[in-house]
Structures are given as C-alpha cells and as structure tokens.
C-alpha cells in the first residue's frame with residue numbers, strides 16, 4: 001500500500017545541552033510508512049532526537065519531514081506523564097478533549113463518548129472511562145496515552161518507550177496496533193529497550209549512543225556482539 005506517513009531525513013544533527021554534547025553528527029533516514037525503532041543505552045540521546053524532530057530543541061543540522069502530499073497529523077506518546085492522584089480528571093475527560101471544538105468543562109457529546117469507548121476498547125480498557133487518571137497503574141496510563149495518540153488517526157506516530165509498563169496482554173495489544181499502523185501506511189518512530197519486541201515488529205533499527213552506532217535490519221542487530229556493542233560502555237557516551 002502507498003504510505004500515507006512522511007519520510008524523515010536527519011542530517012548532521014548535533015545537540016549540546018549545557019556542557020553535554022548529547023547528539024553529535026547524527027545522520028539517519030526513516031522510510032515513509034515504515035516502523036523504525038530507535039534503540040541504545042540510557043542517556044544515548046534518543047528522547048533528545050525526538051525533541052529535535054518535534055522542534056522543541058535548538059539543534060544544529062537539519063531534520064526534515066517529507067510528507068507525501070500536504071502535512072498530516074503527528075501522534076506522540078511521551079516516555080512518562082504523571083497525573084496528580086487527586087486530580088478530578090477521568091480517563092473519559094482526558095480522551096474527551098479529543099473533541100477539540102467543545103470546551104473541556106462541558107459534558108462530551110454522545111458521539112465523542114462513543115469514540116472514547118471505541119478507543120479504550122482498542123487498547124484493552126473498555127468500560128474504564130470513569131476511572132481517575134491519577135489512580136491508574138503505570139500500564140493502564142500507557143494504554144490511555146496510546147489511545148489518545150491514535151485518535152485522530154496519525155500519519156506519523158512517535159512513541160517513546162510505550163511498552164515499558166505493559167503486561168503480556170498489553171504487549172499483545174501493542175503488537176496488534178503496530179500491525180494495523182503498518183497496514184495503514186503510517187510512519188512510526190519508536191524508542192524501545194525491548195530488543196525482542198523490536199525484532200518482531202520493526203522494519204528498521206537505528207542504534208544511538210550520542211552518534212549512530214548501528215543502522216540496519218533488526219535481525220542483524222540481534223547478533224550477540226552487536227547487542228554488547230549497543231549497550232556497552234565502549235559505545236556509550238564517552
């Protein structure tokens with residue numbers, strides 16, 4: 001199928017925060033409609049690269065989104081989003097803000113409530129729209145964040161460790177969602193530490209430790225020496 005997501009071209013990307021060189025001369029390409037994983041050691045600069053892509057960091061070098069026609073929608077699942085335990089906001093309220101033409105303090109329209117229920121069902125959270133956001137477990141919160149990123153349907157989806165708190169059924173649901181995104185031609189840029197999940201689900205992998213230390217097929221990355229290289233002090237930020 002024709003990709004509806006953009007290609008991404010990153011050239012000579014460098015980022016210095018304070019006195020730390022976080023990214024140095026990073027070149028990478030994401031093919032339109034592909035599931036592209038970003039792996040590497042803690043502090044390797046993966047989230048920072050995403051922030052550059054989203055225009056949130058003053059970087060050097062270029063980051064271009066090449067849309068097939070006009071610019072489309074970007075969905076984003078952040079690494080962590082905390083909600084105050086006492087915050088009187090339910091899952092339904094949170095997802096109901098998807099109805100962008102209506103003030104958040106009004107009761108959502110029937111159609112919006114149906115849409116919220118459908119989105120929750122998609123991530124295995126059917127019937128939980130009345131739960132308070134601050135009272136959700138880590139895995140439930142991640143499922144809700146995934147649901148908000150999938151509606152309205154994105155053309156580019158950026159995921160920052162979306163599986164870190166998911167149980168087995170959450171992982172299976174995530175895999176289904178990824179397959180349906182692939183069928184729809186969505187471009188997915190996915191930060192992940194679970195290399196087996198990357199092997200199962202990604203089309204391409206880039207390893208990042210301040211600079212690009214691996215770029216290729218998931219199978220090649222899982223060669224034992226490669227894994228050691230990816231996560232050892234040798235290749236990490238030094």
Ligand SMILES: Nc1ncnc2c1ncn2[C@@H]1O[C@H](COP(=O)(O)OP(=O)(O)OP(=O)(O)O)[C@@H](O)[C@H]1O
Pocket residue numbers: 017018020022040041042043044045046047048049
């Ligand atoms: N605002 C900031 N100011 C100074 N240093 C920062 C800032 N944000 C991030 N860093 C540093 O940049 C480096 C890269 O951080 P980043 O969060 O991009 O890594 P990561 O690869 O996503 O790590 P992890 O796998 O642990 O999530 C780290 O050393 C971090 O301390």
